[in-house]
Amino acid sequence: MPAASTPDPAPEDAYTADPFLPARGGLDALREAAADCRGCPLHGPATQTVFGEGKKDARVMLVGEQPGDQEDRQGRPFVGPAGRLLHKALEEAGLDPGDAYVTNAVKHFKFAQAAPGKRRIHRAPSLREMTACAPWLARELALVEPELIVVLGATAGKALLGSSFRVGEVRGTVIERDIHGHPERLLPTVHPSSVLRADDRDAAYQGLLADLKTAARALG
Numbered sequence: 001m002p003a004a005s006t007p008d009p010a011p012e013d014a015y016t017a018d019p020f021l022p023a024r025g026g027l028d029a030l031r032e033a034a035a036d037c038r039g040c041p042l043h044g045p046a047t048q049t050v051f052g053e054g055k056k057d058a059r060v061m062l063v064g065e066q067p068g069d070q071e072d073r074q075g076r077p078f079v080g081p082a083g084r085l086l087h088k089a090l091e092e093a094g095l096d097p098g099d100a101y102v103t104n105a106v107k108h109f110k111f112a113q114a115a116p117g118k119r120r121i122h123r124a125p126s127l128r129e130m131t132a133c134a135p136w137l138a139r140e141l142a143l144v145e146p147e148l149i150v151v152l153g154a155t156a157g158k159a160l161l162g163s164s165f166r167v168g169e170v171r172g173t174v175i176e177r178d179i180h181g182h183p184e185r186l187l188p189t190v191h192p193s194s195v196l197r198a199d200d201r202d203a204a205y206q207g208l209l210a211d212l213k214t215a216a217r218a219l220g
């Protein structure tokens with residue numbers, strides 16, 4: 001048995017962040033409440049909740065998958081290797097990262113670890129964990145009201161657009177969808193960590209960059 005891995009889900013289907021959401025308040029109240037979320041088992045082995053960050057009136061919201069090792073330690077989204085690549089691409093595309101709101105579909109790091117002190121290896125969140133965590137993202141969307149949502153990879157896409165979402169079919173195009181009763185404009189693209197894993201990193205980076213330039217144009 002791994003020493004400190006995220007436990008497998010219990011058979012009951014009762015995971016939800018709902019009871020932990022504040023009845024009212026803005027982003028600061030939401031972030032504070034999320035720090036105490038126990039809506040699914042992922043909070044157990046993780047260090048802390050990694051909530052979204054950025055301007056409350058940001059025009060663009062970027063949605064990733066879940067925090068990684070560095071994000072879990074620092075308590076901030078996209079501060080590790082994938083985040084550095086994302087920030088570089090945003091600046092090159094003409095999108096000011098300081099003008100964006102950056103968050104994740106799932107707010108706790110899910111990992112496997114062979115033994116204490118060993119490297120923590122990222123594990124993809126399950127559909128149930130994504131569903132449990134979705135109320136946080138829904139409230140972030142309602143409060144920030146971005147003009148455009150940049151969907152970084154399949155997990156973010158499934159969280160926002162449903163489990164049948166595939167990045168390949170719509171990447172790099174602005175699509176319009178109803179999300180929680182609001183019409184939203186979304187631009188799906190690949191996850192920055194897939195660029196880091198690609199055989200041809202340069203080509204993968206150019207693909208992400210081209211999509212982010214489309215996002216910049218869509219914002220005008």
Ligand code: URA
Pocket residue numbers: 064065066067068071076077078079080082083104193
């Ligand atoms: N990958 C993500 O999806 N989000 C982060 O915050 C960091 C890495």
Ligand code: SF4
Pocket residue numbers: 016017034037038039040041042043049106107108129132133134
């Ligand atoms: Fe709550 Fe989301 Fe963390 Fe699960 S992953 S405990 S739902 S904040």
